[in-house]
Amino acid sequence: QVQLQESGPGLVKPSQTLSLTCTVSGDSISSGYFWSWIRQPAGKGLEFIGRIYFTGNSNSNPSLKSRVTLSIDTSKNQFSLKLSSVTAADTAVYFCARDDWYAFDYWGQGALVTVYS
Amino acid sequence: QSALTQPASVSGSPGQSITVSCTGTSNDVGGYNYVSWYQQHPGRAPKLIIYDVTKRPSGVSNRFSGSKSGDTASLTISGLQAEDGADYYCSSYTSTNTLVFGGGTRLTVL
Numbered sequence: 001q002v003q004l005q006e007s008g009p010g011l012v013k014p015s016q017t018l019s020l021t022c023t024v025s026g027d028s029i030s031s032g033y034f035w036s037w038i039r040q041p042a043g044k045g046l047e048f049i050g051r052i053y054f055t056g057n058s059n060s061n062p063s064l065k066s067r068v069t070l071s072i073d074t075s076k077n078q079f080s081l082k083l084s085s086v087t088a089a090d091t092a093v094y095f096c097a098r099d100d101w102y103a104f105d106y107w108g109q110g111a112l113v114t115v116y117s
Numbered sequence: 118q119s120a121l122t123q124p125a126s127v128s129g130s131p132g133q134s135i136t137v138s139c140t141g142t143s144n145d146v147g148g149y150n151y152v153s154w155y156q157q158h159p160g161r162a163p164k165l166i167i168y169d170v171t172k173r174p175s176g177v178s179n180r181f182s183g184s185k186s187g188d189t190a191s192l193t194i195s196g197l198q199a200e201d202g203a204d205y206y207c208s209s210y211t212s213t214n215t216l217v218f219g220g221g222t223r224l225t226v227l
Contacts, residue, residue: 095162
């Protein structure tokens with residue numbers, strides 16, 4: 001059974017960098033799927049952040065692209081998100097998901113990240 | 118890129134059918150057959166219920182069905198059950214090689 005688990009600091013200061021890691025179990029991160037990040041502010045809808053392939057090939061939401069860095073560690077079966085220059089608008093639950101050609105079939109439980117000063 | 122347009126809410130009685138619409142443009146919904154639908158209960162991660170416009174993942178009830186006409190995709194739930202009450206989101210691949218979600222629709226089972 002495929003499982004994903006987000007981890008990282010739950011509090012980040014404005015202008016700093018948000019960092020999250022997603023650990024995958026039950027599937028190899030090199031299995032041929034993309035691996036994605038999606039976020040959801042409290043009471044609001046879903047927003048696609050970006051996706052990465054095991055080769056390192058990635059693409060991101062144009063509205064966030066300048067601040068997003070995606071990476072992947074096949075030896076640890078993990079992929080990571082860095083979002084720079086955060087503001088209160090980046091406060092959200094961040095989900096990682098397995099991406100089968102833009103259909104997210106397995107999701108992590110989500111990690112709440114709050115930007116506070 | 119703008120979010121796909123969904124009605125904020127829909128409602129129906131048990132046993133009835135409801136349809137949720139998802140309107141985009143020729144650069145997303147209308148241009149590709151990569152529309153997905155997700156069900157999300159409060160405090161939970163979304164669950165994939167439809168992908169590639171009409172396909173159901175293994176284990177998803179056949180009461181859920183998807184379709185598309187032009188720039189608008191639709192999710193139909195037949196034989197409404199109490200547990201279908203949730204938020205529903207559509208998503209689509211876009212011409213900029215990324216993905217856009219709809220704003221979400223809250224389904225209330227009366």
